[in-house]
Amino acid sequence: xxxxxxxxxxxxxxxxxxxxxxxxxxxxxxxxxxxxxxxxxxxxxxxxxxxxxxxxxxxxxxxxxxxxxxxxxxxxxxxxxxxxxxxxxxxxxxxxxxxxxxxxxxxxxxxxxxxxxxxxxxxxxxxxxxxxxxxxxxxxxxxxxxxxxxxxxxxxxxxxxxxxxxxxxxxxxxxxxxxxxxxxxxxxxxxxxxxxxxxxxxxxxxxxxxxxxxxxxxxxxxxxxxxxxxxxxxxxxxxxxxxxxxxxxxxxxxxxxxxxxxxxxxxxxxxxxxxxxxxxxxxxxxxxxxxxxxxxxxxxxxxxxxxxxxxxxxxxxxxxxxxxxxxxxxxxxxxxxxx
Amino acid sequence: xxxxxxxxxxxxxxxxxxxxxxxxxxxxxxxxxxxxxxxxxxxxxxxxxxxxxxxxxxxxxxxxxxxxxxxxxxxxxxxxxxxxxxxxxxxxxxxxxxxxxxxxxxxxxxxxxxxxxxxxxxxxxxxxxxxxxxxxxxxxxxxxxxxxxxxxxxxxxxxxxxxxxxxxxxxxxxxxxxxxxxxxxxxxxxxxxxxxxxxxxxxxxxxxxxxxxxxxxxxxxxxxxxxxxxxxxxxxxxxxxxxxxxxxxxxxxxxxxxxxxxxxxxxxxxxxxxxx
Numbered sequence: 206x207x208x209x210x211x212x213x214x215x216x217x218x219x220x221x222x223x224x225x226x227x228x229x230x231x232x233x234x235x236x237x238x239x240x241x242x243x244x245x246x247x248x249x250x251x252x253x254x255x256x257x258x259x260x261x262x263x264x265x266x267x268x269x270x271x272x273x274x275x276x277x278x279x280x281x282x283x284x285x286x287x288x289x290x291x292x293x294x295x296x297x298x299x300x301x302x303x304x305x306x307x308x309x310x311x312x313x314x315x316x317x318x319x320x321x322x323x324x325x326x327x328x329x330x331x332x333x334x335x336x337x338x339x340x341x342x343x344x345x346x347x348x349x350x351x352x353x354x355x356x357x358x359x360x361x362x363x364x365x366x367x368x369x370x371x372x373x374x375x376x377x378x379x380x381x382x383x384x385x386x387x388x389x390x391x392x393x394x395x396x397x398x399x400x401x402x403x404x405x406x407x408x409x410x411x412x413x414x415x416x417x418x419x420x421x422x423x424x425x426x427x428x429x430x431x432x433x434x435x436x437x438x439x440x441x442x443x444x445x446x447x448x449x450x451x452x453x454x455x456x457x458x459x460x461x462x463x464x465x466x467x468x469x470x471x472x473x474x475x476x477x478x479x480x481x482x483x484x485x486x487x488x489x490x491x492x493x494x495x496x497x498x499x500x501x502x503x504x505x506x507x508x509x510x511x512x513x514x515x516x517x518x519x520x521x522x523x524x525x526x527x528x529x530x531x532x533x534x535x536x537x538x539x540x541x542x543x544x
Numbered sequence: 545x546x547x548x549x550x551x552x553x554x555x556x557x558x559x560x561x562x563x564x565x566x567x568x569x570x571x572x573x574x575x576x577x578x579x580x581x582x583x584x585x586x587x588x589x590x591x592x593x594x595x596x597x598x599x600x601x602x603x604x605x606x607x608x609x610x611x612x613x614x615x616x617x618x619x620x621x622x623x624x625x626x627x628x629x630x631x632x633x634x635x636x637x638x639x640x641x642x643x644x645x646x647x648x649x650x651x652x653x654x655x656x657x658x659x660x661x662x663x664x665x666x667x668x669x670x671x672x673x674x675x676x677x678x679x680x681x682x683x684x685x686x687x688x689x690x691x692x693x694x695x696x697x698x699x700x701x702x703x704x705x706x707x708x709x710x711x712x713x714x715x716x717x718x719x720x721x722x723x724x725x726x727x728x729x730x731x732x733x734x735x736x737x738x739x740x741x742x743x744x745x746x747x748x749x750x751x752x753x754x755x756x757x758x759x760x761x762x763x764x765x766x767x768x769x770x771x772x773x774x775x776x777x778x779x780x781x782x783x784x785x786x787x788x789x790x791x792x793x794x795x796x797x798x799x800x801x802x803x804x805x806x807x808x809x810x811x812x813x814x815x816x817x818x819x820x
Binding site: 299426427429430432433434435436437439440441442443444482483485486487488 | 598601602603622623624625626627628631632633634637638640641642643644647648651652654655657704707
């Protein structure tokens with residue numbers, strides 16, 4: 206795979222990565238303001254800004270502050286969670302095709318949440334991220350244990366992950382076909398939607414995701430060194446298994462928390478890290494925040510598109526990201542087809 | 545084997561056995577690496593030379609016995625501290641995408657970093673020195689993936705130099721290089737050796753080993769067959785025993801070190817068998 210990418214490695218990619226980060230940030234803020242204004246009821250941009258800061262006419266206070274702002278705040282937090290999760294996983298198992306979806310975390314978290322919603326329909330929102338995290342953790346541990354043979358080989362981890370994912374996904378499918386009525390709500394949610402997300406749900410996951418993100422930034426240098434291969438990393442004094450385990454645990458927590466509130470917004474964890482890598486290169490101290498912003502932009506765009514395509518009907522963001530993500534995954538497969 | 549054993553060598557293998565799975569590759573091997581020496585580990589495929597080097601580098605853990613560095617068990621010391629004493633260049637390391645030569649070389653400073661710590665002026669100075677020694681200064685901003693094989697190998701060596709260790713372990717660094725780059729790299733290592741570094745290198749090419757190393761360790765079936773000055777250990781009997789090849793040994797016309805020249809009848813008989 207390294208030989209193939211030679212032709213793509215022009216010097217331009219390495220110029221001023223921080224500038225690119227600021228551009229992305231500006232784009233995300235711009236899209237946020239636009240997104241708050243559009244939908245079934247359109248709000249002019251200046252009115253939007255005023256209302257966001259609480260100095261508007263009051264006419265749009267409810268729709269903006271209680272309806273659109275939480276879902277957009279959620280887009281930021283979920284986009285960040287999924288993208289950073291994917292970046293950690295790709296960094297640790299050195300496989301450009303790896304993501305929370307591929308190594309089973311998303312399916313595990315989804316199944317656990319579906320079971321919880323089925324068993325205890327009136328469950329507290331606070332509990333959902335934890336159960337979802339546990340589901341993702343069980344799936345990830347299962348993958349790790351099955352893939353462990355005197356350490357973890359990247360290829361084995363990805364292969365086992367795909368297999369375990371398939372099992373968990375078929376579990377979700379079984380529940381969906383067996384209990385269609387009860388799971389109606391979960392169905393919308395599992396498709397990955399920001400519809401009707403509240404501040405309460407935001408507060409249930411935002412602290413988790415922000416703390417984990419800070420933890421990732423602390424690990425940035427170790428992740429850089431891990432990218433040189435296990436032997437080289439050991440030679441440089443990194444405790445490889447421990448670092449990998451910690452990074453994967455954080456990745457599970459990030460993806461689990463995201464899935465808990467927005468379902469499986471597919472392919473964000475795959476696409477965002479990859480795009481960010483092409484934008485700013487492979488050093489994690491810049492790659493991680495860049496991926497977070499790309500993830501946010503993707504989720505925001507998908508959610509906004511889903512709202513403006515055919516109002517008042519909403520297309521779940523997860524469906525839109527899958528429409529883009531599927532071909533992107535195929536493109537990646539094609540680019541890395543040597544293995 | 546007790547920890548207080550006095551060894552003159554900084555790096556010692558004390559009765560180590562190593563294997564992958566059930567198969568033992570190295571069996572009860574002891575070796576003291578000559579301080580400030582240029583030690584070449586040679587042997588046929590499967591003789592355990594790479595395994596031995598990786599054991600010295602704490603990549604592989606011996607099932608019995610131990611590696612000592614400065615008289616202490618290597619496993620008892622923080623991996624970061626060991627990384628300040630000994631650098632290891634694996635065979636065919638992963639080429640990371642999206643980083644520049646300078647960034648790669650700066651990773652050699654990681655044992656000296658703490659947590660969030662960014663590069664200190666000292667780190668930058670040593671990184672610059674490593675780039676200069678390896679003649680990579682004008683390529684420092686290029687992506688590693690854009691380098692040729694020879695440049696890439698020099699970048700890896702530069703990274704291990706940035707680690708600023710007294711001991712360098714290298715696993716067949718010349719294998720994928722053309723002949724000119726092989727000798728460039730070996731000359732570079734010889735310079736480093738002249739400046740007081742201890743070099744331990746796995747080599748396939750016996751003649752190269754004789755030319756550069758002052759201590760050649762011959763391995764066969766996971767044990768040391770013989771070790772010492774090239775002039776002492778290279779013999780027709782040894783080559784027959786260990787490498788299963790009939791050779792004449794002549795002095796290298798350039799350096800006077802022993803040079804193995806396989807006997808002509810091998811080539812002739814090979815030709816004959818091709819013809820049939």
